[in-house]
Amino acid sequence: MSEYIELYQQITGCTACGLSEGRTNAVPGEGSQDADIMFIGEAPGAEEDRIGIPFVGDAGKKLDEIISAMGMQRDDVYIANVLKSRPPNNRTPTPEEIRHCAPFLTQQVAIVQPKVIVALGSPAAKFLLQTSRGIT
Numbered sequence: 001m002s003e004y005i006e007l008y009q010q011i012t013g014c015t016a017c018g019l020s021e022g023r024t025n026a027v028p029g030e031g032s033q034d035a036d037i038m039f040i041g042e043a044p045g046a047e048e049d050r051i052g053i054p055f056v057g058d059a060g061k062k063l064d065e066i067i068s069a070m071g072m073q074r075d076d077v078y079i080a081n082v083l084k085s086r087p088p089n090n091r092t093p094t095p096e097e098i099r100h101c102a103p104f105l106t107q108q109v110a111i112v113q114p115k116v117i118v119a120l121g122s123p124a125a126k127f128l129l130q131t132s133r134g135i136t
Contacts, residue, residue, distance in 0.1 A: 029080030
């Protein structure tokens with residue numbers, strides 16, 4: 001548990017890239033540290049930046065519906081993003097930004113040790129599969 005708290009503090013205090021200058025809140029991730037399923041998205045949006053929780057905007061409502069349709073609750077899974085700070089105007093993350101945040105996500109996956117990882121979008125899939133090819 002202390003490993004998770006330490007990682008959370010590192011994420012919320014990170015200033016490794018310029019995104020930290022424009023954020024309201026870092027968005028570390030949330031959910032069960034014992035989750036069998038981990039959802040990984042691209043980056044926080046405006047609403048996520050405002051409150052510091054991943055997937056709470058329109059995409060979050062859809063994700064909640066999907067989780068519910070699976071017979072689970074949000075607390076049963078772990079939800080994170082590749083980036084922990086919102087890019088301006090929700091633009092696609094740059095390779096440099098991904099490189100700065102990647103160690104955080106790698107540590108989150110190591111802590112949670114999910115059985116299944118669901119990539120929500122191309123940047124997440126590219127990071128997880130270590131490829132430059134899109135998901136289409």
